[in-house]
Amino acid sequence: MNPEPQSGLQRVLSEGGFAVTAECGPPRGGNAEVIRDKGRWLKGCVDAVNVTDNQTAIVRMSSIAACVHLQQMGLEPVMQMVTRDRNRIALQSDIMGAYSLGIRNILCLSGDHQTFGSQPDAMNVFDIDSINLLRAVQTMRDEGRDMSGYELDGPPRMFIGAVANPFADPLDYHVIRLAKKIEAGADFIQTQCVYNLERFKEWMRLAREEGLTDRVHILAGVTPLRSLRMTQHMASKVAGMDVPDSVRKRMAGAPRGKVAEEGTRICLETIAELRQIEGVHGVHIMAIGGEEKVSEIVEAAGLTPGPAVA
């Protein structure tokens, strides 16, 4: 990891703070005002904002451009980058470009398969996988060289993130995969939304046993459920999601008009539990389509952005 923090997020984590990040999806069009609205909701209540890269394979404003809009408002972006749509040439080029625009955090993913998206006829790329993207960013930063070994004029020095899904199978292998991501360059990890705390704790226990939590900052993902329909959708339609029956029952049992409130309560309880787990260094709040609710959650959870005061 970098000796000198490159980004605010890195500073918070390296100083032992409990980081709070949120997620912001760019619009399906060129209207920057959509991003700015989300930026206004998130400003001051999180340490950094992830900007998704054509998430669920739906064509949207580019992550780099949306990151710059947020940056101009004084927010710190985490640029997400998937290997689905670009080959290694385009990936490296965009990372250099993003760095030149002031972007200092990157999250490397393979990306949702195009069959889920708005243009399933598209060909996917997957020239390299997320682990080799991590390694490429690490090599650019630490050795100042691109994937061909060419010495770069102005190496992009990124704080590097990866994702992990503690709920995917096989469980044991996803711990090995976490180790590989750390080895390949991940400084921080943002996880899939946690609803199944038992499984998450088990995954964390395995990660601790392997000494992985000492080598990487793990930010646990949470998403407040807003409706029964969303609960159903998350439980059955979203790839890699694990919504246990207990959560579904609580949502179904909430009185009419109080369903979203119950979703927020579950989210807050989850955050409280996550904070107790050894090795969890932050939360990543993915309030899908509800960015205006993030500040409420951050406040109610008693989280404050910025480095922890010892």
Added chain:
Amino acid sequence: MIVGEQKPLDEIRDQISPFKKVLILGCGTCVTVCFAGGEKEVGVMASTLRMAGAVSGQEKEFLEATVKRQCEWEFLDQVAEQIASVDAVLSLGCGIGVQAIAERFPKVRVYPGLNTSFLGMPVEQGVWSARCAACGDCVLGRFAGVCPIVRCSKSLLNGPCGGSHDGVCEISPDIPCGWQLIYDRLEVLGLLDTLEEIVPPKDWSAGMGRGGRSIVREDLKI
């Protein structure tokens, strides 16, 4: 083997609609084995097209032939006279067969009756499954004989993505997760520790994207 399936009848009729006399040419190798373009399918296709022509009141003539392998010119030469006698050839061979005809008979119109689907094998009666991407740089040795390029929807080399659940791929419950298959095989073979190694980016230079690839064996050239 090469696995194909017939194009929809409307598309086939559309392609050959300008022509009065058409040779339907089958292939006796891969597409015979996958019941898509062998002698039997040529017969059924010819009858279907004749009936469709009769119903729509068009005067059309359909000849039938099947060669042992459409992908070799010497077998195509055996039906050269028939090919020369028609307005167009409807090939029920794979895409290689169609191109072999086009190269051997430059003035002949040739149309595909099949979609060439993949390199694969039958896994049960009536079911075929892809096994090889012909990437030109085989990695099966590293992955216990299961190909991640073909069997993982993202062709990942360093393990399953977060969408692997209960052994199936996130894109469909009918598609086994290629990485679960690799994991299971490695477990049986006692080789799970090999998964800890980071597999570097694949060299795709032996595969698609650089025009028609060729293999030249000097020792076999005459």
